[in-house]
Amino acid sequence: MKELRYLNKYLKKYWLKLFLGIIITIIARIFSLVMPSYVNKSIKAVEDFVGNSLSSEEAKSVLLEYILIIIGAALLSALFTFLMRQTIINVSRYIEYDLKNEVFDHYQLLSLNFYKRNRIGDLMNRISEDVGQVRMYAGPAIMYGIQTLTLFACLIPLMFIKAPTLAFYTLTPLPILSILIYQISKVIHKRSTKVQEFLSTLSTFTQESFSGVAVIKAYGLEGKINSELEDLAIEGKDTSMALAKVNAWFFPLMILLIGISNIFVIYIGGRQYINGQIESIGLIAEFILYVNMLTWPVAVVGWLTSIVQRAEASQKRINEFLKQVPSIKNEVVKNTPIKGKIEFKNVSFTYEDTNIEALKNVSFTIEAGQSVAFLGKTGSGKSTILDLVARLYDVTKGEIKIDDIPLQKLNLDSLRSSIGAVPQDAFLFSDTIANNIRFGNEEASQDQIELVAKKAVVHDNIIGFTKGYDTVLGERGITLSGGQKQRVSIARALMKDPIVYLFDDCLSAVDTETEEEILTNLQQESNSKTTLIVSHRVSSAKNADKIIVLEDGKILQEGTHAQLNNSEGYYKELYQDQLSDKD
Numbered sequence: 001m002k003e004l005r006y007l008n009k010y011l012k013k014y015w016l017k018l019f020l021g022i023i024i025t026i027i028a029r030i031f032s033l034v035m036p037s038y039v040n041k042s043i044k045a046v047e048d049f050v051g052n053s054l055s056s057e058e059a060k061s062v063l064l065e066y067i068l069i070i071i072g073a074a075l076l077s078a079l080f081t082f083l084m085r086q087t088i089i090n091v092s093r094y095i096e097y098d099l100k101n102e103v104f105d106h107y108q109l110l111s112l113n114f115y116k117r118n119r120i121g122d123l124m125n126r127i128s129e130d131v132g133q134v135r136m137y138a139g140p141a142i143m144y145g146i147q148t149l150t151l152f153a154c155l156i157p158l159m160f161i162k163a164p165t166l167a168f169y170t171l172t173p174l175p176i177l178s179i180l181i182y183q184i185s186k187v188i189h190k191r192s193t194k195v196q197e198f199l200s201t202l203s204t205f206t207q208e209s210f211s212g213v214a215v216i217k218a219y220g221l222e223g224k225i226n227s228e229l230e231d232l233a234i235e236g237k238d239t240s241m242a243l244a245k246v247n248a249w250f251f252p253l254m255i256l257l258i259g260i261s262n263i264f265v266i267y268i269g270g271r272q273y274i275n276g277q278i279e280s281i282g283l284i285a286e287f288i289l290y291v292n293m294l295t296w297p298v299a300v301v302g303w304l305t306s307i308v309q310r311a312e313a314s315q316k317r318i319n320e321f322l323k324q325v326p327s328i329k330n331e332v333v334k335n336t337p338i339k340g341k342i343e344f345k346n347v348s349f350t351y352e353d354t355n356i357e358a359l360k361n362v363s364f365t366i367e368a369g370q371s372v373a374f375l376g377k378t379g380s381g382k383s384t385i386l387d388l389v390a391r392l393y394d395v396t397k398g399e400i401k402i403d404d405i406p407l408q409k410l411n412l413d414s415l416r417s418s419i420g421a422v423p424q425d426a427f428l429f430s431d432t433i434a435n436n437i438r439f440g441n442e443e444a445s446q447d448q449i450e451l452v453a454k455k456a457v458v459h460d461n462i463i464g465f466t467k468g469y470d471t472v473l474g475e476r477g478i479t480l481s482g483g484q485k486q487r488v489s490i491a492r493a494l495m496k497d498p499i500v501y502l503f504d505d506c507l508s509a510v511d512t513e514t515e516e517e518i519l520t521n522l523q524q525e526s527n528s529k530t531t532l533i534v535s536h537r538v539s540s541a542k543n544a545d546k547i548i549v550l551e552d553g554k555i556l557q558e559g560t561h562a563q564l565n566n567s568e569g570y571y572k573e574l575y576q577d578q579l580s581d582k583d
């Protein structure tokens with residue numbers, strides 16, 4: 001229960017509803033106890049009529065009165081049971097909602113390294129599956145627990161007062177039932193976890209097969225994939241059958257033990273009636289009803305134990321995440337608007353997970369409003385520079401300053417809201433094109449959206465779609481070409497109208513003519529903005545105020561197009577190669 005203590009703050013938050021729920025639960029159970037004793041009294045009235053101590057009219061009127069009491073108590077019990085669910089189960093849903101939000105908010109704070117260390121499936125599981133298990137503790141476990149306790153506290157003393165011997169024999173099989181249900185619940189849980197694991201393997205496999213269907217078809221691998229799926233299906237069938245077998249024991253076992261209790265009541269009760277130790281057959285009927293009322297709560301004791309154990313394990317996994325401290329922290333509360341001067345001073349950076357030293361002692365200065373292009377072979381550290389500017393990672397050695405202030409001394413929100421980044425793999429959400437562009441500025445009007453789309457040279461493509469800007473992208477929508485995606489992504493950054501632009505090889509899938517057009521537009525747009533452009537093409541770089549060529553994490557060349565083109569080296573060779581390619 002140590003891990004579940006984390007939920008106490010939520011239980012405190014909703015204590016009033018919970019307290020009300022507990023009182024209602026107790027009232028509901030007390031009303032449900034009325035029925036068996038009035039069944040007893042009704043049978044007793046019939047017995048009295050048979051034994052001539054009551055007239056037919058008297059017996060009928062007593063019976064009617066008792067039946068009305070039974071109906072009234074049952075209705076009240078039903079009403080309070082409804083209210084019990086409305087309070088306690090609702091509280092568990094509120095806690096589930098709060099906890100999901102808390103986990104999600106925390107995920108948002110964690111840095112990219114965290115996402116590299118953990119699989120997406122696992123993160124999703126914690127927020128859905130684990131929070132769901134915890135809810136079972138905060139709702140059903142508390143509700144059934146109180147219900148069971150109230151019933152035990154009222155019913156067991158009542159049974160012993162009414163007929164001690166009969167009560168003893170009736171109750172004896174019930175703890176055995178509880179222990180057996182607990183054992184079965186444990187096995188059911190183990191096997192259903194295996195089924196869950198299998199289902200997630202199966203969905204990953206099918207998802208990959210569908211996403212990669214073009215490659216599978218092109219390589220004629222349908223047969224191989226089919227046979228792999230068949231193997232998986234056989235494994236799935238076996239795990240499901242194992243679960244079905246143990247599930248099949250649950251209800252027969254319950255029925256068997258109730259049956260034994262009922263037999264005890266009838267046999268022992270019958271003998272006691274014959275011996276004159278109990279005064280009415282009605283008491284036997286009353287005890288049979290008690291047995292049936294007790295069966296579910298007794299079974300619940302075993303079930304609850306396993307729910308609490310599962311919730312504890314799930315909360316432990318959730319707590320592990322919640323305890324993770326974000327490696328990138330915002331240490332400045334007040335807003336810190338920036339102008340855009342960027343300075344790298346002897347910056348080195350090593351990726352924690354791969355231990356690759358992506359940047360080695362890199363120094364350069366970009367004045368506010370300047371544009372700088374980064375060129376260099378693949379893996380030379382270009383994208384890393386942009387990620388460090390946006391503070392997606394903190395430097396390992398050296399220092400980055402913006403407007404002469406160390407990056408850590410800037411408010412993280414101010415910094416990031418001043419940056420318009422277009423990453424290498426443009427990511428678009430499953431939403432309309434307009435909303436994807438609006439992501440850069442929620443308030444943007446349709447005219448503003450169209451204006452930036454024109455600057456990113458994607459407007460004509462968009463209006464070519466039947467639904468224009470309302471075209472939905474993503475799985476259930478249309479798929480944009482690589483170049484179209486890049487240009488929508490550029491439009492999104494333009495929409496933000498930031499102080500600093502980070503363009504990471506975002507024109508690679510665009511033909512050179514369109515590239516030229518976009519670059520001219522960007523130049524006008526980003527005239528007064530600090531612009532960092534990563535590219536493999538000289539055409540994207542040659543108009544920049546400064547060009548930095550990287551090799552293996554170090555600066556190889558630095559200068560303007562004219563300077564670099566006048567000296568021998570990587571840039572000049574690249575320029576000549578690309579010029580002759582163009583010709």
Ligand SMILES: Nc1ncnc2c1ncn2[C@@H]1O[C@H](COP(=O)(O)OP(=O)(O)OP(=O)(O)O)[C@@H](O)[C@H]1O
Binds near residue numbers: 380
């Ligand atoms: N998230 C990451 N985790 C671990 N290593 C990384 C990560 N991103 C990049 N690297 C490594 O860091 C080095 C520099 O990568 P970077 O992406 O900065 O190069 P790049 O010059 O932008 O390459 P490209 O032109 O192919 O985009 C590479 O060796 C790469 O394998």
